[in-house]
Amino acid sequence: MAGLILIIVLAVAAWAASLYLHPFGRCLKCGGTGRNKGSSRKRFGECRRCKGSGRRRRLGARAIHRGAVSLADKDRARKGRK
Secondary structure (H helix, E strand, O other), X not given: OHHHHHXXXXXXXXXXXXXXXXXXXXXXXXXXXXXXXXXXXXXOOEOOOOOOOOEEEOOOHHHHHHHHHHHHHHHHHXXXXX
């Protein structure tokens, strides 16, 4: 049982590290191209979901980055007091 819990904790830690290092994934609607499905060579239209970037934030990436920034701010404040 302890081994299973350890594996789950390690998997969650690996997922969180992956989110921190690679917060963006390809847009699922346009497939990462940035074009909408009706685009052609003569008529180009941007994907509405990603606004033409072809990227989207992965689920949980915003929370991981907010947590990392707040921890860094707390560390800077703690070091500034000494």
